[in-house]
Amino acid sequence: MEIILSAAIGVLTASGVYLLLRPRTYQVIIGLSLLSYAVNLFIFGMGRLRVNAPPVLEPGGVGDLSRFTDPVPQALVLTAIVIGFAMTALFLVVLLASRGFTGTDHVDGREQRHD
Amino acid sequence: MTNWMHHLLILPILLPLMVGAAMIPIDERNRMAKGVMGFVSTLALFILSMVLMRIASTDGVPAGSGVYQLGNWPAPFGIVLVLDRLSALMLCLTSGLALAAQAYSIARWHTSGHHFHSLFQLLIAGLNGSFLTGDLFNLFVFFEMMLAASYGLLLHGSGPLRVKAGLHYIAINLAASSLFLIGVSLIYGATGTLNMADLSMKLATLSPDDRQMVEVGAGVLGVAFLVKAGMWPLSFWLPTAYAAATPPVAAVFAILTKVGIYVILRLSLLVFGASAGASAGFGQSVLLAGGLLTIAFGAIGVLASQAMGRLAAYSVLVSSGTLLAAIGLGHPSMIAGALFYLVSSTLTIAAFFLLIELVERGRDAGADVLAVTMEAYGDADEDEEEEEAGAAIPGTMAILGLCFCLCALLLAGLPPLSGFVAKFAILGGLFGLSGTETAPAVSAADWTYVTLLIVSGLAAMIAMNRVGIRTFWASIENTVPRVVVIEITPVVVLLAACIFLSLQAGPAMRYMQATADSLFDPTGYTERVLTAPRAGGQ
Numbered sequence: 330m331e332i333i334l335s336a337a338i339g340v341l342t343a344s345g346v347y348l349l350l351r352p353r354t355y356q357v358i359i360g361l362s363l364l365s366y367a368v369n370l371f372i373f374g375m376g377r378l379r380v381n382a383p384p385v386l387e388p389g390g391v392g393d394l395s396r397f398t399d400p401v402p403q404a405l406v407l408t409a410i411v412i413g414f415a416m417t418a419l420f421l422v423v424l425l426a427s428r429g430f431t432g433t434d435h436v437d438g439r440e441q442r443h444d
Numbered sequence: 445m446t447n448w449m450h451h452l453l454i455l456p457i458l459l460p461l462m463v464g465a466a467m468i469p470i471d472e473r474n475r476m477a478k479g480v481m482g483f484v485s486t487l488a489l490f491i492l493s494m495v496l497m498r499i500a501s502t503d504g505v506p507a508g509s510g511v512y513q514l515g516n517w518p519a520p521f522g523i524v525l526v527l528d529r530l531s532a533l534m535l536c537l538t539s540g541l542a543l544a545a546q547a548y549s550i551a552r553w554h555t556s557g558h559h560f561h562s563l564f565q566l567l568i569a570g571l572n573g574s575f576l577t578g579d580l581f582n583l584f585v586f587f588e589m590m591l592a593a594s595y596g597l598l599l600h601g602s603g604p605l606r607v608k609a610g611l612h613y614i615a616i617n618l619a620a621s622s623l624f625l626i627g628v629s630l631i632y633g634a635t636g637t638l639n640m641a642d643l644s645m646k647l648a649t650l651s652p653d654d655r656q657m658v659e660v661g662a663g664v665l666g667v668a669f670l671v672k673a674g675m676w677p678l679s680f681w682l683p684t685a686y687a688a689a690t691p692p693v694a695a696v697f698a699i700l701t702k703v704g705i706y707v708i709l710r711l712s713l714l715v716f717g718a719s720a721g722a723s724a725g726f727g728q729s730v731l732l733a734g735g736l737l738t739i740a741f742g743a744i745g746v747l748a749s750q751a752m753g754r755l756a757a758y759s760v761l762v763s764s765g766t767l768l769a770a771i772g773l774g775h776p777s778m779i780a781g782a783l784f785y786l787v788s789s790t791l792t793i794a795a796f797f798l799l800i801e802l803v804e805r806g807r808d809a810g811a812d813v814l815a816v817t818m819e820a821y822g823d824a825d826e827d828e829e830e831e832e833a834g835a836a837i838p839g840t841m842a843i844l845g846l847c848f849c850l851c852a853l854l855l856a857g858l859p860p861l862s863g864f865v866a867k868f869a870i871l872g873g874l875f876g877l878s879g880t881e882t883a884p885a886v887s888a889a890d891w892t893y894v895t896l897l898i899v900s901g902l903a904a905m906i907a908m909n910r911v912g913i914r915t916f917w918a919s920i921e922n923t924v925p926r927v928v929v930i931e932i933t934p935v936v937v938l939l940a941a942c943i944f945l946s947l948q949a950g951p952a953m954r955y956m957q958a959t960a961d962s963l964f965d966p967t968g969y970t971e972r973v974l975t976a977p978r979a980g981g982q
Contacts, residue, residue, distance in 0.1 A: 349619060354611065361618050368622045375633035401638075402629065405581055409625055412588045416621070419595060420614050427611050430604040436615075438608050 330378055334370065341367035354424045354434045358417065365413040369406050376402030450979070452499075453512040453525050455492055456535055456572040457586075459485055464565030472558055479550040482561040486542045486568065493535035500532035501955060511578075511976040519578075519973045520642040526578035526973055529959040530783075534575040534706055537787055540941065541699055541794050542568050544934035548798050549692035551931045556690065557600040567593035567696065574703055578973055580628050580638045580665075583707065587624065591617050594700060597693045598685060609688035616681045620671040627665025634658045641973035644714045644966060648721040659726055662715070666708065666727055673704030674764045676737040683745065686760060687753035691801040694756070695794040701760055702790055705767050709779075712771060713963045714970075728772050732889060735769025738762075739896045743903040752800040752915075755907055756793060759855055762900050763789040769893050770870060777876065779960040781869030784953060788862040788945055792854040795938035799847050802932065803915055805925035840927050845916050847932075850939045852908035857901040862946040867897060869953060 341363050348360025376399035384400035386392070424434075431438030463485040467478050500510060510527035513519070546564060554560040570590025577583050595617075599610045632638055634657035635646050647658060671678045682701070686694050708731070716726040742761030749755040763785075770782040850861065857863040874890055945952055962968060 349615070357615055361615065361622075364619065364622050368625045371626060372629040375629040377633075402632065405629065405632075408581070408585065412585070412621075416588070416592065416614075416618055419592065420618065423595070423599065423607060423610055423614055426599075426602070427604075427607045430607050436611060438604065 330380070334374055334378065338367050338370050338374070341370070352435055352437075354427065354436055357436060358420055358424060361420065362417055365409075365417070369409055369413070372402050372406050372409060376400075449499075450512070452492065452496060453510070453527055453576065454514075456489060456496070456539075456576065457525075457569050459489060459492075460565040460569040460572070464562045464569065467562045467565070468559065475554055475561075476550070478561040479546070479554055482565055483543070483546050483550070485565060486539055486546055489568065489572075490536070490539040490543055493532065493539050496527055497529075497532040497536050500527050500529050501958065511973055513976065513978065516978050518978055519976060520637055520639045523582045524578045524639070524973055524976070525576040526641075526969070527576065528969060529955065529962055530706070530710065531575045533783070533787070533955075533959060534702070535572055537702075537790060538568060538571045538575070538699055541696055541790065541938075544794065544798070544938050545692040545695040548695070548931055548934040549690075551928050553601070553690050553692050557602060559596070560600055563593045563596040563600070564696070567597060571699065571703065575706060578640050580631065580640060580643070582638075584621075584624055584628060587703075588621060590700070590703070591621070594697065597696075598689050600693055601690045606688045609685045612681050613685040616671060620668045623664050623671075624668035627661045627663075627668060630661030630664065631658055634661065639973070640711065640714055641966075641970040644717070644719065644970055645974070647715060647723060648719055652722075655721075655723055659723060662711070662726060665711075666730075669704040669707045670734065670768075671704070672701065673708065673768060674701050674738065674761050675734040675768055676741045676761075676765070677734075679738065679741070679761055679764075682761060683749075683754050683757035686757035686797075687751065691798050694753070694797040698760060698790050698794040698797065701764050702767075702786060705764060705771075705786070708768070709771055709963070714966045717964065717966055719966070725774060728774050730772070731768050732772025732893075735765045735767070735772050736889075736892055736896055738765030738768060739900050741765075743896070743900040746900075746903050746907045749907070752804060752911055753797075755911060756796045756800060759789075759793055759796070759904065762904070763793065766870075766897060766900070769896075773874070773890065773893060775873060776960060776964045777873035778870050779873075779963065780953060780956040781866060781871075781873045783956040783959055784862075784869050784945075784949075785866035787952075788854065788866045788942055791938050791942050791945075792851060792863060795847070795935050795942075796851045796855065798931075798935045798938070799844070799851060802925060802927050802935070803844055803848065805927070840924050841916070843932060843936075844925070844927070845912075847935050847939060848908075848912055848916070850942070852905065852912060854939075854942055855908060856905035858905070860946060862942045862949070865946050865949045867901065869956075871897070 345360045345362075345364030345367055348356045348363065351357065351360065379398040382396060382398040384398050384403050386397065427438060428434055433439070463481060467481060470478055511519070512525040512527075514523045514525065516522070542564070546561075549560065549564075567590055570586050570588075570593055573586030574583060574590060577586055595610065595614050598613055599606055628638070631643065634654040635643055635650065637643055637646060647655065650658065667678070674682045686697055689697060712727060712731070716723055718724055720726070739762055742758050742763075742765055745758030745761060746755055749758055766789075767782055767786055770778050770785075853861050854863040857867040871894060874894065875886065
């Protein structure tokens with residue numbers, strides 16, 4: 330499982346960084362999204378990988394803590410997903426505005442620049 | 445400390461958040477009302493931060509004061525807000541700048557887009573949260589809040605130039621946020637804590653493997669803050685973005701770079717201070733080299749810029765570089781001077797950003813930008829704005845010229861103003877002039893720093909002279925810009941604050957020295973955070 334997760338994070342990050350460096354705004358936004366997926370998985374992995382372990386305590390006492398997984402990274406991932414989602418939406422709006430102003434989807438708007 | 449005094453600590457975040465949210469449903473036609481609401485809220489914040497500063501600087505505070513437990517959970521488990529001298533200073537600076545920028549915007553600039561005042565309040569809430577929080581992940585949340593508001597504010601006024609600059613600004617900040625998250629989660633994975641005070645206690649007890657993980661995490665985290673602070677290879681986005689922003693936004697953006705510097709200063713001294721064992725002083729050589737290169741890059745940029753907006757933006761870089769290199773050198777005696785420099789340079793650059801638009805208003809270049817703005821928003825506003833504009837001030841050129849001269853003196857660091865006092869304090873600390881300690885050995889890195897600091901002052905002087913002569917003396921089309929009182933007042937007030945800082949340099953330096961001392965001895969901070977009692981009994 331560790332190999333699969335780390336490979337997934339690696340592939341997502343590599344594709345994300347590659348797309349982030351491309352000149353078209355659509356590629357940049359997809360790159361940023363892939364990057365944020367990779368980061369979310371990474372945060373999740375930092376709580377150590379456990380199978381069949383609940384992150385919340387059961388009613389009626391604490392019990393054996395070694396049977397539970399670390400809940401904090403899962404809470405962090407939730408926050409990071411929400412914030413990342415909002416930022417992607419915002420970036421999309423700016424991307425469209427840029428397309429409207431320059432008539433091109435190049436990140437520098439160069440095809441229409443005269444100055 | 446009484447109960448209500450305790451809750452003062454959450455107000456710098458809560459008040460702008462509530463006011464900002466309350467303004468969203470109000471119709472944009474009531475812009476003036478929104479402006480007044482925002483101004484009153486910021487004014488209240490300014491007074492509040494003064495009170496907090498007074499609380500923070502009282503010696504012998506009882507345990508638990510200045511620590512606010514959100515959700516009433518004790519420190520390593522719950523999120524805490526922590527007030528100390530440094531955060532109080534930054535709160536004060538933020539609200540002061542915001543006050544000036546907001547007053548300025550009411551005259552004209554808030555009409556060129558929607559929700560200006562709401563975004564402005566949310567930006568302040570994010571900034572204040574970043575300065576107050578004592579938890580790494582909470583810092584991320586406030587950082588994102590501040591950034592989200594800053595995206596909106598940078599795009600305020602619209603137009604192709606701003607959208608293009610905004611696109612780059614958002615892309616680079618989103619990438620930096622990913623690095624932020626990676627760094628935070630690495631640190632959590634190795635230490636199992638996100639609380640800054642707890643982290644600094646745990647670092648010394650870690651196994652070498654775990655400590656390496658923390659160092660990697662801190663390095664990745666540091667890159668995210670250095671992007672914000674504008675360290676050299678990470679700063680190419682900054683001049684374009686700052687020069688494209690509307691003047692009141694650019695003025696308040698002057699403190700955004702200082703957030704990065706604040707976090708680096710806080711974390712490097714708290715976590716990687718003397719108590720960190722083998723990790724002590726982690727990253728200092730990078731900060732020093734990066735800071736020196738940033739000063740050099742900024743100084744070249746200042747000399748090379750034709751437009752005043754870019755000149756001011758490169759001055760931001762010089763200021764960042766000076767502070768980063770001072771942190772990197774790590775002499776305790778310099779940090780007090782560096783903090784003084786931080787306050788003085790932020791105020792100066794903000795005043796300069798506000799002044800630029802007033803000066804350039806009569807010129808063609810400025811008129812073009814304005815025309816673009818108007819075109820984007822429609823002509824309807826032009827009439828409205830003429831009505832709103834109050835009485836124009838007499839002797840416009842004389843007042844603008846005087847303000848410009850003061851800005852030049854402050855940016856270049858010439859006596860008698862606070863720019864000089866700040867640089868003198870930094871260099872005095874470096875050469876051990878403060879008298880309280882023995883002179884430290886002056887190394888090659890120190891000499892490089894001294895040289896660059898002085899050369900950057902010279903570069904600023906030359907550039908400001910050139911621009912000043914071209915604008916005020918050699919202007920061909922002798923048009924006098926129409927400037928109303930409410931626009932020039934914030935500039936004058938910011939510059940007056942610098943003059944006040946130079947006159948009261950003694951007490952100010954004593955405060956900075958106490959701040960620096962507490963930063964270099966973080967046991968007081970960690971003890972306060974970790975032993976704070978829960979509210980309402982045990």
